[in-house]
Amino acid sequence: MFQPEQLSKLNDLESLVFDFIIKSPEKVQQMTIRDLASRVHVSTSTIVRLSTKLGFEGWADLKYYLKSQFREKTPEEQHYDNMLEFDLFLRRMNADTYQKRLNAAAQLIADADYTIFLGIGTSGSLSDYATKYFVNTGLRSFVISDPFQAVQVKGMGNIVAIILSVSGETTQVVNKELEFKSDGAKIISITNNEDCTVAKLADLQLSYNLVNEWSKMYPLGNLTTQLPVLAILEILSHKAIELNVKQEQAQEKKL
Incomplete structure (x- = not known):
């Protein structure tokens, strides 16, 4: 608990x-x-x-x-306790302190020329989804599906890397994060807790703090719900594009 x-x-x-x-x-x-x-x-x-x-x-x-x-829980709640955790996360996310972090992250994205997503396993699938969602929203984005892939971000302008990781301790992900930082990219981390390496290295961290859930059949299978990550990603895309629209409208007024 x-x-x-x-x-x-x-x-x-x-x-x-x-x-x-x-x-x-x-x-x-x-x-x-x-x-x-x-x-x-x-x-x-x-x-x-x-x-x-x-x-x-x-x-x-x-x-x-x-x-x-x-x-006393209903059979459905007993079957999936993480839904209660997700409900609690939504309450925390709507608080002023969390909204300030979301707004700061959205500003970084809005100011960027490109947004890069990185994750492994389930986080990799979510990175792919996030890229499609951001592009559909109108934000220039791409995904790194292979953490060993060499990526040269120097000369690409203002880059923001959004790194997804439940544990925040995967060696390949940490190494890629360090590579991004050395090339001058801003880092936004989305992890389960703020005390992991990925979050500590980030310029701005967003955590969801849920109890980890593991498969009963496959001990290495992490079943921690990723619903908070989906919520964070979709909200960030909407907030960022709204900022871009406002900036464009302000420039038009000046002209």
Whole structure:
């Protein structure tokens, strides 16, 4: 439910609150933030910080997540718990802080001469889809389907590379990202968490923070839903082309 890298960031007071939440989730679901703060003898700001460190926008989002996780689930929900995670991601994505990141990424894309997509496996398929979607939107884009492929971006103008990776630790992807950076390209990463190598090397990172899901039949089969990635990519394309249209309209007015 919660990722180890998130829990490692908690201080002593936040860990105390988290311990109470884990041991008494049903009680916590009925509490206001002030009720919880009084019960565990901490400030409300401590609970807000805890919520943020766990990847939530605030206490309300954390409480919503607890209700969705601990209520009795329908057979459909039991069959695919990641749908609840995706619903939570959409709530986080609509928050002001995430929208600011999306807008900043869209501006990088709008200012670029070309957008390059890179990914391996499922992320490679999504990169191919993203390229088609961006081109259909009106943005000049292409995909690198082979991470070992040599790509010369110097002299191509302003380049933005969007790198897709669930783990953010695949060696070939990291090496290609370093190659892009050395050639002066701007990097936007889309990964499952912000503490991976790909995200740390990026100029701007977008993460979706879902619980990893693995195949029961094939241990190496990563089944973590990629619905957040599709949502991010499609939103970025629309935001970027809207910026381009506004820029063109502004230039026309000057003339």
